[in-house]
Amino acid sequence: MFSLSSTVQPQVTVPLSHLINAFHSPKTTSISVSASASQNQHRDVVPEHEAPGNESVLNLRDLGLSDLKIGQIDQLVDSLLPGFCEGKSVSSHWHTSHVSAQSFFENKYGYLDMFTTLRSSCLYRQHSRTLKSICSDLQYWPVFIQSRGFKTLKSRTRRLQSTSERLAETQHIAPSFVKGFLLRDRGSDVESLDKLMKTKNIPEAHQDAFKTGFAEGFLKAQALMQKTNDSLRRTRLILFVLLLFGIYGLLKNPFLSVRFRTTTGLDSAVDPVQMKNVTFEHVKGVEEAKQELQEVVEFLKNPQKFTVLGGKLPKGILLVGPPGTGKTLLARAVAGEADVPFYYASGSEFDEMFVGVGASRIRNLFREAKANAPCVIFIDELDSVGGKRIESPMHPYSRQTINQLLAEMDGFKPNEGVIIIGATNFPEALDNALIRPGRFDMQVTVPRPDVKGRTEILKWYLNKIKFDQSVDPEIIARGTVGFSGAELENLVNQAALKAAVDGKEMVTMKELEFSKDKILMGPERRSVEIDNKNKTITAYHESGHAIIAYYTKDAMPINKATIMPRGPTLGHVSLLPENDRWNETRAQLLAQMDVSMGGRVAEELIFGTDHITTGASSDFDNATKIAKRMVTKFGMSEKLGVMTYSDTGKLSPETQSAIEQEIRILLRDSYERAKHILKTHAKEHKNLAEALLTYETLDAKEIQIVLEGKKLEVR
Numbered sequence: 219m220f221s222l223s224s225t226v227q228p229q230v231t232v233p234l235s236h237l238i239n240a241f242h243s244p245k246t247t248s249i250s251v252s253a254s255a256s257q258n259q260h261r262d263v264v265p266e267h268e269a270p271g272n273e274s275v276l277n278l279r280d281l282g283l284s285d286l287k288i289g290q291i292d293q294l295v296d297s298l299l300p301g302f303c304e305g306k307s308v309s310s311h312w313h314t315s316h317v318s319a320q321s322f323f324e325n326k327y328g329y330l331d332m333f334t335t336l337r338s339s340c341l342y343r344q345h346s347r348t349l350k351s352i353c354s355d356l357q358y359w360p361v362f363i364q365s366r367g368f369k370t371l372k373s374r375t376r377r378l379q380s381t382s383e384r385l386a387e388t389q390h391i392a393p394s395f396v397k398g399f400l401l402r403d404r405g406s407d408v409e410s411l412d413k414l415m416k417t418k419n420i421p422e423a424h425q426d427a428f429k430t431g432f433a434e435g436f437l438k439a440q441a442l443m444q445k446t447n448d449s450l451r452r453t454r455l456i457l458f459v460l461l462l463f464g465i466y467g468l469l470k471n472p473f474l475s476v477r478f479r480t481t482t483g484l485d486s487a488v489d490p491v492q493m494k495n496v497t498f499e500h501v502k503g504v505e506e507a508k509q510e511l512q513e514v515v516e517f518l519k520n521p522q523k524f525t526v527l528g529g530k531l532p533k534g535i536l537l538v539g540p541p542g543t544g545k546t547l548l549a550r551a552v553a554g555e556a557d558v559p560f561y562y563a564s565g566s567e568f569d570e571m572f573v574g575v576g577a578s579r580i581r582n583l584f585r586e587a588k589a590n591a592p593c594v595i596f597i598d599e600l601d602s603v604g605g606k607r608i609e610s611p612m613h614p615y616s617r618q619t620i621n622q623l624l625a626e627m628d629g630f631k632p633n634e635g636v637i638i639i640g641a642t643n644f645p646e647a648l649d650n651a652l653i654r655p656g657r658f659d660m661q662v663t664v665p666r667p668d669v670k671g672r673t674e675i676l677k678w679y680l681n682k683i684k685f686d687q688s689v690d691p692e693i694i695a696r697g698t699v700g701f702s703g704a705e706l707e708n709l710v711n712q713a714a715l716k717a718a719v720d721g722k723e724m725v726t727m728k729e730l731e732f733s734k735d736k737i738l739m740g741p742e743r744r745s746v747e748i749d750n751k752n753k754t755i756t757a758y759h760e761s762g763h764a765i766i767a768y769y770t771k772d773a774m775p776i777n778k779a780t781i782m783p784r785g786p787t788l789g790h791v792s793l794l795p796e797n798d799r800w801n802e803t804r805a806q807l808l809a810q811m812d813v814s815m816g817g818r819v820a821e822e823l824i825f826g827t828d829h830i831t832t833g834a835s836s837d838f839d840n841a842t843k844i845a846k847r848m849v850t851k852f853g854m855s856e857k858l859g860v861m862t863y864s865d866t867g868k869l870s871p872e873t874q875s876a877i878e879q880e881i882r883i884l885l886r887d888s889y890e891r892a893k894h895i896l897k898t899h900a901k902e903h904k905n906l907a908e909a910l911l912t913y914e915t916l917d918a919k920e921i922q923i924v925l926e927g928k929k930l931e932v933r
C-alpha cells in the first residue's frame with residue numbers, strides 16, 4: 219500500500235522543482251517548469267531561486283523512489299500535489315511514457331529490436347567493425363527476442379538519469395538490459411533524504427510524514443521488484459552468453475553443428491587406454507601371430523636398440539583374419555606387453571558424409587598419439603576407411619580420409635615409436651596405396667584356431683567358471699571345427715547360463731554339448747509335438763547313420779545321436795574328427811558318403827520303398843557334393859583322370875555327361891555299401907533305434923554300450 223497518512227494535509231510543502239525534475243522525461247528536460255505555473259495551487263511553495271542550469275539534478279533514485287511502481291508514483295504525486303496529474307504539461311507525458319515500450323519497434327512488435335540495441339551499446343562503438351558485420355548478418359535471421367520483463371521503473375529512472383547527463387546517447391533508446399550493463403558500475407550519487415530535506419528547508423512538522431511515506435512505498439515496491447530483478451538478471455546473463463556463443467560460432471566456423479559433432483566424436487576416438495591388464499597370456503591359440511608381434515613389443519619397449527643398429531621396423535602392421543579371432547585382443551596385448559598407451563579407433567568412425575571430418579579425426583588421432591609416443595594406434599575395420607571404393611556417392615569424402623591416413627603415416631619417422639596396427643577381414647578390399655612398403659607393410663594372419671588352439675581357448679574360459687572335473691575340453695574342441703575364439707568364449711558362457719537355469723552347481727559336458735549344438739544348429743524345439751510314427755522314422759533314420767559310422771573303418775568316430783528337434787532338423791548324428799583334417803583320403807571321403815546314405819537306406823529297409831521320406835535330402839546334398847568334388851577337383855575318378863573341371867557349364871556335352879555318369883556311379887556304390895552294412899547289423903540297428911526312442915539323446919559311450927548288446931543303465 220502506498221498512501222500517505224491522513225494527518226498529511228494537501229497543502230504540504232513539497233520541493234516541487236525537484237519532483238518535477240525527477241519526473242521529467244528526456245524530451246521535457248529542457249522545458250523549465252516555472253514555479254508560478256503551479257503557484258496558484260500551492261500556497262507554501264518554495265520559490266525557485268536557482269536557475270535550471272545551475273540546479274543540482276535530482277532524480278527518483280535520489281528520493282529513494284527508484285523501485286516504486288508507476289501506479290504508486292501517480293498515487294503519491296496525487297496525494298502530495300492534488301491536481302498535479304491533471305496538469306497538461308507534465309502529466310500527459312508521464313502517462314504516455316510508462317505504457318509505451320522502449321522503442322518504436324518494440325511498441326509495434328512486442329519484441330526487442332536487437333540491432334538497435336547492439337548499435338546503441340558502447341560495445342558497438344568500441345568494436346564497431348566486427349559488430350557491424352554481425353548486425354548486418356543477424357538482421358536476416360528470423361529471430362526476435364521476447365523483451366517481456368525488461369520494462370521496469372528502475373530502468374526508466376536510469377534512463378532519465380542518463381538522459382539528463384548524456385542527452386546525445388538517448389537518441390538511440392537502448393533497451394534496459396543493455397543500459398543495465400552500461401550503467402551497472404557507475405558510482406551512485408544519491409544524497410540522503412535527510413540532507414535533501416535540510417537543504418530544501420522542508421518544515422520539521424512535515425519531515426516525518428514525508429519520510430514515512432517514502433519509506434513505506436520504497437519497501438513495498440522493493441519486495442515486489444525483487445522477483446522481477448532476479449529473473450531480469452538471469453535473462454540478461456543467458457542472453458549475453460548466447461550472444462557470445464553466436465559471435466564465436468560465426469567467426470569460427472559456419473558449420474557450427476558439424477564442429478560440435480567432430481569434437482565429441484573425436485574425443486572418444488583419441489582417448490588412450492592403458493592396456494596393462496591385457497598381455498599375450500590372454501590370447502590363446504594364435505602362437506604364430508604372437509611370435510611375429512613379439513619383435514614389435516621389443517621395439518616399443520626399447521626403440522633406441524633398433525635405431526643404433528640402423529634397423530627399420532614397419533610403421534604399420536596389418537592383422538588379417540576372420541571376425542572374432544582375437545585381432546583386437548592381440549593389438550591390445552602388444553600395447554600391454556610393452557606397457558605403452560593404446561589408441562583405439564574404428565575405421566567406420568572416420569567415415570563421414572561431411573567434407574574433411576574424417577580427415578580431421580585422423581589428424582587429431584595422430585597428433586595425440588605422436589605426443590604420447592611410444593604408443594600403439596589400432597584401427598579396427600581398416601577396410602571401411604582404407605577401402606578401394608573411391609568416389610562412391612555414398613562416401614563422397616572417403617578419398618580425403620585415405621589420403622590423410624597416408625599422409626600421416628608418411629609424416630613420421632620409422633623409429634619415432636608410434637606403431638599403427640590395422641585389422642581387417644578383407645585384405646583384398648584395401649587400397650593398394652595402403653599396403654605398399656612404408657605403410658601397412660607387415661601382414662600377420664590371425665586364423666581360426668586349430669583343435670589345439672580351440673582346446674587352449676576353451677580351457678582359458680572354462681577356468682573362469684565352475685566346471686566339473688569330468689569335462690574334457692578337447693572333446694568339445696574336436697566338435698567345434700571352424701569356431702573362432704569369440705564363438706568358443708560364447709559357448710562356455712552359454713553352458714554356464716544353461717547350468718544356472720537348470721539349477722546345477724557346476725558346468726558339465728552336457729551343458730557344453732548343449733550349447734555347442736545350440737550354436738551350430740539353433741535352439742532345441744521341445745515344444746514341437748512329433749507323433750510317434752515320425753519319431754520312429756527319425757529314430758531309425760538317425761540310427762542308420764550311426765550304424766554306418768560305427769562299422770565303417772575310415773568314418774569319423776561318433777560323438778552323439780539324438781532325435782531331439784533342433785533348428786530345422788528332426789534329429790542328427792554328430793561325428794568327431796580326431797584332429798582337424800588338413801587332408802582327406804579317398805577312403806575317408808567315401809566313408810562320409812556312406813554315412814550320409816545310411817539314413818535313407820534305413821528308411822527303405824525298415825518301412826519299405828513306398829514309405830521313404832523327404833528327410834534325406836540334405837544327406838544326398840552332402841553325398842553328391844563329395845562325389846562331385848572327387849570327380850572334378852581331386853582327380854579321384856579313373857575314367858576322367860587327374861584333371862580338374864572348374865566350370866562344368868562350359869564343358870563339352872560329352873565331358874559333362876561323363877562327369878555326371880561318374881558321380882552317379884560313386885553315389886550308387888555308396889548306397890549299396892550302406893545297404894550291405896545295415897542288412898548285416900539289422901539287430902544293432904533296431905536296438906539303437908529303440909534306445910533313441912527311449913532316451914532321445916545318446917552319447918558316444920552309450921551308443922557303444924547299445925551296439926555291444928549291453929543294457930543301458932536307467933538314467
Ligand SMILES: Nc1ncnc2c1ncn2[C@@H]1O[C@H](COP(=O)(O)OP(=O)(O)OP(=O)(O)O)[C@@H](O)[C@H]1O
Binds near residue numbers: 502503
Ligand atoms: N585367441 C583368443 N584367445 C582368447 N580370447 C579370444 C581369442 N579370440 C577371441 N577371443 C575373445 O573374443 C573376443 C572378441 O575378439 P576380438 O574383438 O579380438 O576379435 P576380432 O578379431 O578383433 O574381431 P573383429 O574382426 O570382429 O573385430 C575377445 O574379446 C576375446 O574375449
Ligand SMILES: [Zn+2]
Binds near residue numbers: 759817818834
Ligand atoms: Zn540323415
